[in-house]
Amino acid sequence: MSGNWRILLIIGGGIAAYKSLLLVRELQQQGDAVRSILTGAGARFVTPLSLQALTGEKVYSDLFSLDDESEMGHIRLSREADLLIVAPATADLLARMRAGIADDLATTVLLATDKPVLVAPAMNVRMWEHPATVDNLATLRRRGIHVVGPDSGEMACGEYGPGRMAEPAAIAAGAAAMLGAAGQLAGCRALVTSGPTWEAIDPVRYIANRSSGRQGHAIAHALAAAGAETTLVSGPTRLADPPAVRVVHVETACEMLEACRTALPVDVAVCAAAVADWRVAQPAGNKLKKDGAGSLPGLELVENPDILATLSQPGPRRPGLVIGFAAETEQVIDHAADKLRRKGCDWILANDVSASQGVFGGADNTVHLVTADQAESWPRMAKAEVAERLVRRIADHRTG
Numbered sequence: 001m002s003g004n005w006r007i008l009l010i011i012g013g014g015i016a017a018y019k020s021l022l023l024v025r026e027l028q029q030q031g032d033a034v035r036s037i038l039t040g041a042g043a044r045f046v047t048p049l050s051l052q053a054l055t056g057e058k059v060y061s062d063l064f065s066l067d068d069e070s071e072m073g074h075i076r077l078s079r080e081a082d083l084l085i086v087a088p089a090t091a092d093l094l095a096r097m098r099a100g101i102a103d104d105l106a107t108t109v110l111l112a113t114d115k116p117v118l119v120a121p122a123m124n125v126r127m128w129e130h131p132a133t134v135d136n137l138a139t140l141r142r143r144g145i146h147v148v149g150p151d152s153g154e155m156a157c158g159e160y161g162p163g164r165m166a167e168p169a170a171i172a173a174g175a176a177a178m179l180g181a182a183g184q185l186a187g188c189r190a191l192v193t194s195g196p197t198w199e200a201i202d203p204v205r206y207i208a209n210r211s212s213g214r215q216g217h218a219i220a221h222a223l224a225a226a227g228a229e230t231t232l233v234s235g236p237t238r239l240a241d242p243p244a245v246r247v248v249h250v251e252t253a254c255e256m257l258e259a260c261r262t263a264l265p266v267d268v269a270v271c272a273a274a275v276a277d278w279r280v281a282q283p284a285g286n287k288l289k290k291d292g293a294g295s296l297p298g299l300e301l302v303e304n305p306d307i308l309a310t311l312s313q314p315g316p317r318r319p320g321l322v323i324g325f326a327a328e329t330e331q332v333i334d335h336a337a338d339k340l341r342r343k344g345c346d347w348i349l350a351n352d353v354s355a356s357q358g359v360f361g362g363a364d365n366t367v368h369l370v371t372a373d374q375a376e377s378w379p380r381m382a383k384a385e386v387a388e389r390l391v392r393r394i395a396d397h398r399t400g
């Protein structure tokens with residue numbers, strides 16, 4: 001997405017602050033102008049000089065500086081931005097945002113702004129998992145604050161887990177997605193399903209599959225980046241919610257169908273979820289026990305509703321364009337064309353999920369776009385690229 005947006009970047013005090021210098025570059029590369037606020041703690045990690053050199057702008061940090069206030073008051077800093085990004089958003093900064101504290105320039109601007117805000121949390125894994133932070137994040141999300149990351153991995157403090165600030169490229173992409181309201185799909189409503197479903201056997205066991213949700217999440221992200229008002233109905237995954245997307249988390253196929261129905265009407269629906277075909281007819285209320293005699297529990301299975309086929313049914317609420325996926329291991333295009341007819345959808349992205357292809361859980365995908373009258377094979381590419389290409393095709397289709 002090309003930018004030309006005005007970004008106000010607020011840099012909190014964390015070791016990840018150095019990555020915010022790279023973020024400035026990423027944003028500039030997508031055409032955005034960046035102005036920055038450095039908190040007192042942030043200034044311990046990066047210098048105002050580096051920021052000033054990179055942004056080509058004065059760096060703001062003091063709420064009570066007569067110079068700063070007369071030159072650029074905190075209200076004007078917000079007014080002259082299209083989007084505020086807080087990166088790194090420390091646990092402390094998030095807590096102060098949630099509480100509405102305004103005791104320095106950064107928090108005052110955040111309290112005074114009516115512009116969209118994107119935060120990129122970064123903190124130690126224990127702080128990230130602390131109920132206070134979990135609660136703060138949930139409240140901020142409810143208020144419409146967008147969140148990108150954090151990523152999981154080894155952290156500066158030597159621990160491992162979620163808490164690393166998202167990569168600058170991901171934050172910049174998140175910003176582009178939020179500002180994508182001017183994109184090709186502005187005014188379009190989109191629904192995406194993603195991830196596996198979990199079908200309970202008893203309170204601790206469930207039937208699942210290897211879907212990572214990567215492809216569906218990438219599609220939701222690309223749709224939002226193109227300006228579509230996007231709802232993602234996601235089964236359990238380890239992925240962060242894509243920015244600028246309304247995410248509904250579900251576990252079972254029945255919950256997924258219900259959430260999809262609630263999201264209607266939409267213009268485009270993309271069913272990328274690997275929905276379990278069957279569920280246990282009567283999940284046990286208590287954990288199943290071995291009976292000691294070696295007999296095995298019989299699991300009676302019933303078929304799950306087919307979400308793609310349900311959304312494709314003719315009627316006033318049918319999305320204008322319904323797109324499914326076909327996970328196949330042989331005769332990929334033929335089986336996909338057959339599936340398209342059976343389920344009544346408009347397009348199918350058929351992918352070869354033989355173990356040798358490494359599609360499930362992997363970063364790449366080889367797909368064929370199958371429509372009622374033709375099939376088109378795309379080269380192997382990253383799932384994010386598949387998503388972008390699909391979104392371009394959707395946009396072309398809509399403009400006719």
Ligand code: CTP
Pocket residue numbers: 193253271272273274275276277304305306307308309323324325326327328339
């Ligand atoms: N799908 C769905 N609801 C289901 C099953 C599948 O929405 N209960 C959707 C998937 O999201 C995907 C498409 O249907 O878009 C095809 O899924 P796939 O697993 O390939 O097809 P199946 O219907 O399971 O067919 P089969 O197992 O016979 O290949």
